[in-house]
């Protein structure tokens with residue numbers, strides 16, 4: 001007997017297409033190889049294909065308007081006519097070219113900023129506030145709804161970034177005006193919803209992930225006011241407010257919003273959401289969208305466990321009021337695991353990308369609506385599959401696990417740190433007595449020319465032998481060593497020419513990772529990444545970076561810095577197994593890197609950089625979870641590095657990091673030298689350093705590597721002088737902001753020359769004034 005129909009939904013679906021045809025179309029259009037009409041036709045084809053797919057899978061609430069030509073936040077900005085002055089917009093419809101201009105910049109106008117969408121690797125275009133009232137240039141959700149209906153007969157569910165979250169993202173709203181701005185947006189959202197209601201749209205989803213971030217009583221009051229207005233604007237429309245990526249901050253307030261469906265994440269932040277749900281209940285008649293399938297990760301769900309859990313909340317919300325769905329938009333996972341034939345069967349069988357997750361959602365709801373022998377068997381098979389995966393012997397490396405446990409125990413007993421910094425500094429000074437004050441260096445990668453990329457590809461495809469490839473790499477290393485010496489840099493690098501990507505490179509050389517063929521995920525605009533998959537225990541196989549680094553060192557008397565990617569960064573830029581705690585994986589990675597550091601030391605490499613650019617982005621969304629994360633992130637870094645001798649100089653590097661909230665964590669990482677990106681926030685950094693004395697070695701990025709512009713000697717000099725007002729010269733290093741792989745050779749050489757010239761000038765000025 002049916003206990004009530006359980007509905008299914010999807011919050012969003014990847015837009016890039018099975019062969020990344022979305023990316024290809026965009027890039028061809030930008031290159032002038034596709035007309036506007038051709039682009040439009042291709043985009044529509046891709047959009048309809050995904051809708052048809054969701055329909056075929058039997059999803060009840062099919063998202064429309066989540067599809068975008070670039071970024072869904074930018075779509076909202078365009079819809080509101082929020083075009084910054086510098087783009088010369090004069091009102092009216094916003095063309096696709098103008099939209100692309102905001103995202104990519106033009107000769108006359110710099111692009112809008114881009115930033116990470118919560119703690120994902122998706123980046124959105126940041127809206128800017130210049131005081132102009134938002135308007136409705138075009139009801140885009142309505143247009144998407146009509147397209148789906150006319151072309152496929154689908155009654156789609158328009159998805160929009162909700163007003164509260166959208167306004168929270170706008171940068172430049174003056175203090176104290178946020179409420180008023182929110183009001184203006186509430187009016188425009190009201191019009192959109194009103195028009196959707198008039199079209200007889202049955203249901204609209206407003207995404208409010210900002211509700212999982214800290215929310216004060218005032219914040220909730222503001223949110224309540226907006227939703228009251230939306231309710232008035234469209235009294236008969238089913239309003240669905242969707243949260244994800246963590247638990248809602250303020251469950252009671254959330255449930256007071258005058259909407260019909262409350263969407264909650266029951267994967268990330270599950271314990272808190274569940275406890276609140278059990279405690280508070282759900283107002284009678286309201287429906288609840290239950291995100292029980294992990295939308296962020298790539299593993300299959302134990303559907304039997306999910307069904308059992310759902311049944312446990314039946315006393316709180318009747319089954320007929322459930323909507324089952326993935327925990328968030330599927331934008332963050334690849335499209336299908338079906339084509340990954342090169343992976344071992346036991347891994348492929350454990351994977352669920354977007355399409356598999358959609359199928360899981362449907363399967364779960366079918367069983368819950370009307371259990372049959374067949375549906376029950378499918379659920380049982382799913383549970384058996386997950387169990388087998390958990391027990392799969394090929395994932396287990398007991399020796400590594402044991403060694404890691406031992407290491408942690410030792411670290412805990414000994415405090416985890418190396419010899420005291422002063423002692424290390426002395427040992428390092430003795431090792432490199434010739435190192436001048438304000439040593440100059442780079443962050444690791446040097447320009448990756450088309451020729452280098454071609455060579456790597458040829459080698460990968462088997463067109464080049466290992467010898468031919470190695471000869472090529474050696475030539476390139478040698479050529480760049482000479483260039484660096486000639487520029488006059490003090491600490492040299494080999495250049496990372498052998499690496500396509502700083503995480504992939506290590507993943508390929510460690511046990512415990514696999515790589516997909518088609519597992520692309522959108523990172524920003526047309527750019528897609530293919531994250532490695534950490535599927536089992538990680539273990540060191542053999543030296544990963546010694547050959548190139550030692551070769552570089554053999555060519556010069558100056559120190560060559562070895563380059564490793566840190567444990568937390570490898571973790572945060574991969575899809576990670578979810579059957580053991582994340583920190584466990586971080587420690588295993590750390591142990592493998594620790595062995596690599598040993599190998600480097602034995603090969604005579606004395607300076608080793610362990611890059612951790614992604615520490616900040618793994619930070620939990622809730623402040624109350626941050627301390628634990630910092631704790632294990634620091635421990636992972638220490639486990640990787642604290643085996644190094646006192647006269648080995650450990651460097652680390654972070655870009656994308658707000659030094660002021662990271663300084664304590666950075667200090668505890670105890671690296672001898674950290675290099676930070678500063679050029680774009682130079683002033684702030686200096687301010688922070690004034691307040692927060694930093695005792696260990698620190699390199700400040702003295703120029704922005706994201707732009708082709710070559711900085712002048714004078715401006716670098718000025719920057720160094722300013723920094724010297726807050727940093728002791730003895731601990732200050734000079735470097736660019738980040739790696740140079742995206743820059744070309746002439747601009748790199750010119751910029752580095754200026755950097756060295758500026759440093760020399762500062763050194764001379766100091767010794768002159770010291771003599772006086």
Ligand SMILES: [Zn+2]
Nearest residue numbers: 613655738739
């Ligand atoms: Zn960097």
